[in-house]
Structures are given as C-alpha cells and as structure tokens.
Amino acid sequence: MVLESKELVWCMAGMPGVDISKRVPIRDLFERGEVGREYVVAGWVDAVRVHGGIVFVVLRDRSGRVQLVVKKNVSREAWQKARDLSLESVVVAKGRLVESKAALGGRELQVTELEVLAEADPLPIDIHEPEKTVLAKRLDWRFLDLRNPRNQLIFLVEAEMARAARQWFIEHGFVEIFTPKIVGSATEGGAEVFTVIYFDKPAYLAQSPQLYKQMGVIAGFEKVFEIGPAFRAEPHHTTRHLTEYTSIDFEMGFIKSYEDVMDVVEGVVKAMIEAAIRKYGDVIREYFPDAWLEPVKEVPRIDIAEVKQLLAKKGKILSPEEDLDTEAERMIGEIVLEEYGSPLVFVKRYPWNARPFYTMPCTCAVEGAQYPECCRDLRPDTPTCSFDLLFRGLEIATGGQRQHNPQCLVEQIKQKGLNPENFKWYIDMFRFGAPPHGGAGIGLERVVMQLLGLKNIREARLVPRDPERLIP
C-alpha cells in the first residue's frame, strides 16, 4: 500500500504531539505514582490560573483532579498554550510528578509538553457550582452539568444500585426477562398511556411490565425479573414524577402469601442501599449532606388500618377505603423512623378501592376460600394482599399477590368497570394452570433520590422526561 497524505500517516501512527496511549488515570498519580517520573495525563480543563510566567491548570478526568504547573522558562510553547486555555477544553499533557506542599493532594505535574485536543467555547452554565443554575437550565446543558463530580456521582450510585439488584435476583434464582415496551392494550385500563402509531394501528408504550412478567411465571420460569423503562402519560408537575422511568420489576410463583413477596422486596432494596453505601458512602457524605447512609435493619410491616390509627392520633383522619395521600406518607415515614428507627416501612392490606383489578383480595387468600365466591362482592374497603414500600416518606415500591383464578379475574375486571373482552389474552393465561404468585415494582430513580436526599427526581434521571421536556 502506498501512503500518500500526511493525514493518512497520522491515522496509522496516531496524532502528533503527546502520546495519548501512555495516558494514566489522574488518581494513579496520587495512589501509585513515583515522584520524579514522567507521566501523561488527559482530561478536561477544570481551572486556569495565569500568573504571568507561570500558569496553573487544574486537569480533571473521571478519576480525579491534578494541578499542572506550566512554566515559561521550562517550555515556552506549553506555557503559551496553557495561558490561552478555555475552561472544559480537552488537553493531554506530559510532565514530571513532583511533591508540592502548596498543591492540592500534595503532588503536581511539572509540564513539559501540552496539546489541546479540543477547544471549548465559553460555558453556558456554571459547572463548578450547580446550585447556582436552575435545574431546568442545567438539564438543557445536561452533558456539561454531568461533568460536575457531584452530579456524576448520582449516576454512579444509580448504576451500582441497579447492579446490586440484578445480582440479588440472579443469586436468588430469578431469571432476567425482557418484555415488550410497545403494547396493544393498556395494562390497567387507565388513560395514562402514551399512544404511538404502530404501522396502521394504534398502540401504547408500556406503563408497566405487569402482565408480561406474570406471563413469565405462568410460562414456567417461576421467578422472573426485569430492569427496564416504564412510561406514564400523567401530566404531573411534581418533584417526584417522571413520564419515563426505570422500573425494577419481579414476579414469583408458588408463594404462600404476599409476605413472601415483601421478603424479596426487602432483600433487594436492602442490597441496593448497602451496595451504594459500601461503594460510595464516603463520597456521598461529601456531596450529599441529606443522604441516608446508615445500614437498614428489619423493615416494619404495618396494616394500613393501623397506619390510619397512628395518623389519627396525630390529627390526620382518613376513611377506611382511602389511599394514603402525600402528607400521610410523609407523616408515617417520620413516625416509623422515630418508633422503629427504620427509614423503610411496608404499608400492607390496601383497600380494594385503591388497587388495580389483578390484585388478590384477602377474601380469596384465606384457607378454604371458595372460588369464585370469594371475590363476588368486593367492597371499596375490602382488604387486599398488597403493599407499598415507603423510603423516607416516599413510595418507592408497590406490590402484592395477584389473582390467579380466571373466574375471579373476570369478576374483578368487571367490578373495576373494565371490559373483560379487552383482556382476553391475559385471562387466557390463567385457564391452563397458573400457580399462586405475586410480585412488585420498584422505582429506581426514587430509591436513588431518597437515598441521596435529592429534592427533585429529575436529578436522578440522566435525561429526564416530564410533561414539558422532550429535548434534549
């Protein structure tokens, strides 16, 4: 082959200048770097301080920050480039590692060569102090916002929690499944689904993998889980709702009661919280003063009727068929923290009125229950085998036992005012041997939000979607 152009030679041999393949992570300079040796580092320009013949450049990569010292009398060429650097430009530098009492971390790099790989325009937001810019504006420039270590940490924590959940499920015999997100019928019959055009038919974005994970159990996998997106077309303007979020879902067969399901939720959520604290506890403490960083002991499980009694003592009156409202959830979070020392609490036996059609009513889950009479005339306040999990006063998970008797299912669909015709394929699943089963869904961003003490769930979503925001 004949090489004709200079560019082609560079392509084969690499760019001219400092050899980026010799690059070491900045943290290594402090942890195992030898003083006196030469190193190559590369990253973003975090700060530039020009003092005439000496320029200090703080360089940042994902592992940390180091001060580069660029002196005119060492390399005039490097010094000239350094004094013209704009913040967040990408540079690669070669220099000698030296001890310095004045430098952050006690070491700095005396630069001999400096290359600018990509110049940055003036920044539209202050990335050093995110709180100086409103969240909406930060989200417009999310890729810059995330260069801040605090903001990046949120997603390192999120990744670790998702990893811990996945590991917990696998270790406990759950099979990971991947269910459709384009669906032909709305799961729970509500209006809160996004419509999409699927060739010539209307279709919807899945608001939950609910019916499909049940299919997984009934299909014979017995225990399944999925970590995937869920879509809700509800125009909430709140600090805890997204229209697109990550749901950690599982479903398990051959359960004795919904207590078995709560055992799993408790196991998974504890594993997530412990993993985050183990891996990032110290850094979290540094950036998030409101974070929950204590190990979680046993999680109390309280009847909603009992919860309402506790609330009544504090002056909050709720009727038997009512769900807990926002204030009630916050209050019960405080009460449980005080009485049990737990940031987590299960509230169980929600009334039929407050639960979807597929929920197992307690009238069907008692010994000797007669199908389908047990579900015939459910009252609004009939207790169901269901629960919510609250973390620091916010709902982070919902679950329960599911109705697995096809006749009762039809009955319950009707009682919710829905048309059984629309759920034919779903009901059919229960006509060929469906074991007693249950499951739950955990909102990943909400867990992260509550652990770190974030004020807005949008911070816990890489690129959040809310009723207004579609870009970026």
Place this chain on the structure above:
RNA sequence: GCCGCGGUAGUAUAGCCCGGCCCAGUAUGCGGGCCUGUCAAGCCCGUGACCCGGGUUCAAAUCCCGGCCGCGGCGCCA
C-alpha cells in the same frame, strides 16, 4: 388535570406593588492588560439583558389580555 407563583446580559439576581429619576444596578462569566506559587488567585479596563404577541398611556422592564416556558403544591403514582 386543578390551584398558586414566576420569566431582566452566558449564568444567578436587583428594579415591578406606587409607570417617567433605568439608553436598567450587582455578582460571576467572557474579552484586554499587569503579575513565577496560585488554588472560587488578585488588581485595573471593557463587554453584554427587560420571553413572544396584542392592548392602555404623552410615556411600559413596571399596568391589562393571550401564548409559550419555568417553579411549587395537590390529585395520582414508581
């Protein structure tokens, strides 16, 4: 979806109630200058803005209407 509050330089804000003293103040950024040990560097000089549309008025950043967007609360929810 309902209720309330808001939209001023790249960013964050003052001014708005009580229209003219505002060709809009401050901080930071940005541009230029001085500076060889700074670390939110400092000092000097400069630059840059009233969300869009309509209305009231001699006069609108300021008052009124509509739109778009943002923030918070609620319902609801993960």
